[in-house]
Amino acid sequence: MSSARITFVGAAGEVTGSSYLIEADGRRVLVDCGMHQGVDSEGRGAEGFPFSPASLDAVVLTHAHIDHSGRLPLLVRQGFKGGIWATDPTIDLASVLLRDTARLMAEEAEWRTRKNSRKGLPPVLPLYGDGDVEDTLKLFRYVRYDEFSDIAPGVRVRYRDAGHILGASIVEAWIGDSSGDPMKIVFSGDMGPRDAVMERPPSVVEEADYVVIESTYGDRYHKSLEDTRDEFRRELARAIDAGGKILIPTFVVDRAQRILYEMVRLEGSQGFPKMPPVYFDSPMGSKATRIYEKHVSLLSREIQDIVRAGGNPFSPEGLKYTDGVGDSRAINDVGRAIVLAGSGMCTGGRIVHHLKHNLWDKNCNVFFVGYQARGTLGRRLVEGEKHLRIAGEDIAVNASLHTLGGFSAHGDKGDLLAWASNFRRSASFFVTHGEPRSSESLARGIRELGYEALAPDAGVSYDLSSRDSAVVYSRPKAPQRRFTDRESILSILREIASETESIRESLAERSNYEPLFPLLESSRLILQSAKNLKQ
Ligand SMILES: [Zn+2]
Numbered sequence: 001m002s003s004a005r006i007t008f009v010g011a012a013g014e015v016t017g018s019s020y021l022i023e024a025d026g027r028r029v030l031v032d033c034g035m036h037q038g039v040d041s042e043g044r045g046a047e048g049f050p051f052s053p054a055s056l057d058a059v060v061l062t063h064a065h066i067d068h069s070g071r072l073p074l075l076v077r078q079g080f081k082g083g084i085w086a087t088d089p090t091i092d093l094a095s096v097l098l099r100d101t102a103r104l105m106a107e108e109a110e111w112r113t114r115k116n117s118r119k120g121l122p123p124v125l126p127l128y129g130d131g132d133v134e135d136t137l138k139l140f141r142y143v144r145y146d147e148f149s150d151i152a153p154g155v156r157v158r159y160r161d162a163g164h165i166l167g168a169s170i171v172e173a174w175i176g177d178s179s180g181d182p183m184k185i186v187f188s189g190d191m192g193p194r195d196a197v198m199e200r201p202p203s204v205v206e207e208a209d210y211v212v213i214e215s216t217y218g219d220r221y222h223k224s225l226e227d228t229r230d231e232f233r234r235e236l237a238r239a240i241d242a243g244g245k246i247l248i249p250t251f252v253v254d255r256a257q258r259i260l261y262e263m264v265r266l267e268g269s270q271g272f273p274k275m276p277p278v279y280f281d282s283p284m285g286s287k288a289t290r291i292y293e294k295h296v297s298l299l300s301r302e303i304q305d306i307v308r309a310g311g312n313p314f315s316p317e318g319l320k321y322t323d324g325v326g327d328s329r330a331i332n333d334v335g336r337a338i339v340l341a342g343s344g345m346c347t348g349g350r351i352v353h354h355l356k357h358n359l360w361d362k363n364c365n366v367f368f369v370g371y372q373a374r375g376t377l378g379r380r381l382v383e384g385e386k387h388l389r390i391a392g393e394d395i396a397v398n399a400s401l402h403t404l405g406g407f408s409a410h411g412d413k414g415d416l417l418a419w420a421s422n423f424r425r426s427a428s429f430f431v432t433h434g435e436p437r438s439s440e441s442l443a444r445g446i447r448e449l450g451y452e453a454l455a456p457d458a459g460v461s462y463d464l465s466s467r468d469s470a471v472v473y474s475r476p477k478a479p480q481r482r483f484t485d486r487e488s489i490l491s492i493l494r495e496i497a498s499e500t501e502s503i504r505e506s507l508a509e510r511s512n513y514e515p516l517f518p519l520l521e522s523s524r525l526i527l528q529s530a531k532n533l534k535q
Pocket residue numbers: 063065164190
């Protein structure tokens with residue numbers, strides 16, 4: 001092969017917005033085209049692509065989550081006309097998620113336009129609209145798991161189980177002339193745990209020249225499935241006894257179905273209290289569940305067995321789907337209820353209103369069942385903030401909060417290392433899709449297994465043909481901070497607290513404490529000066 005290179009368009013150094021450009025022998029393939037999520041996303045999705053969308057031959061989509069698919073309609077709007085390759089359920093889920101994203105963006109643009117017009121500022125346009133989403137859906141081409149597909153001359157792919165959400169895939173890609181010696185790059189996509197419950201576990205792959213591996217939980221270990229289930233049972237029973245609302249912020253696709261399934265298990269178990277009515281408060285909820293039911297043959301044996309026995313794994317007794325806003329509001333008047341609603345990180349959606357109406361109540365219980373990215377309302381709650389401004393109101397947090405990391409659709413450090421260790425030692429790893437601390441920690445773990453591994457910065461290209469020469473095509477921008485407003489200061493304080501916590505956690509693994517002293521001592525002095533600073 002004459003030349004091949006990979007560019008980390010997004011994802012490196014953060015959890016959201018996954019996208020990689022592969023260029024080889026004049027061919028260009030994009031793997032994922034994700035969008036940044038979270039409160040700091042303002043304007044970032046609008047950044048242009050560092051390539052011409054029309055020049056791409058194909059797009060490989062690992063799974064439907066918006067942080068992997070959200071900018072596809074923008075790509076199409078800007079001239080991409082090739083095929084977008086994905087599994088059948090990914091196409092179904094992506095059509096639901098992308099349409100919903102366009103709707104949310106239209107609402108937000110309308111709201112900002114109204115705000116702007118009062119100040120005499122120009123209107124705000126959404127990144128893309130319904131029409132762009134429909135154009136995008138027409139370009140989808142479906143691939144079957146485990147079969148080879150030639151998606152562009154000299155580019156062959158095979159989608160394998162990733163164990164993450166329905167349809168999610170690890171993608172093996174062979175680049176270059178099949179007559180010669182093609183280079184093989186494996187993209188982990190997002191990967192589930194080894195003991196995935198609803199999905200089939202991640203496929204073992206052994207051959208690769210390069211592996212691009214996610215690192216959402218690259219620096220931590222989840223509780224075991226058994227412990228997580230015990231904890232959920234104990235805490236949910238206690239929450240039911242407390243008699244207040246039970247709120248579960250959740251991604252509407254996958255995590256919600258998983259929680260419904262855990263409830264189905266509990267309601268059949270001995271000694272568990274009677275479940276109050278369960279509301280799945282999401283216009284997308286029933287659509288997402290129907291897609292899971294349609295593709296049940298791709299789910300785990302555990303789920304298939306229940307369906308074969310005539311049961312419904314996603315429908316606890318008394319489950320109600322609420323579609324309209326009026327039905328959603330009516331939940332306020334119901335005393336005891338379990339409410340599942342999006343968004344999973346509480347950055348928007350109906351969960352925000354349920355939180356606003358219930359967090360003051362000491363009998364309310366909130367269960368966090370998924371990852372909470374930095375800067376989101378969910379993260380601030382999890383980090384213990386007691387006073388928050390939610391949808392224009394100051395809210396005191398008296399509710400009990402529970403974090404259940406074990407229901408994650410992402411594998412933990414142990415799962416990721418176990419999967420990585422299947423590869424021959426000649427494979428080199430790029431560690432992406434995690435906060436810097438996670439990516440670095442996983443890269444270190446992979447190096448300890450005897451591989452080469454590095455965590456690339458976003459915006460960097462690597463020449464794959466010569467293996468070691470990194471070419472920086474655009475230097476990553478330093479994060480912009482405004483030190484003037486209170487919010488930025490609070491965000492830095494939270495970061496300091498979280499760094500302190502992770503140093504504390506790492507102490508047990510450390511044999512030599514000495515290098516820490518001068519660094520921590522000077523940090524302490526700097527913090528002290530900040531504290532004593534005169535107004
Ligand atoms: Zn995902």
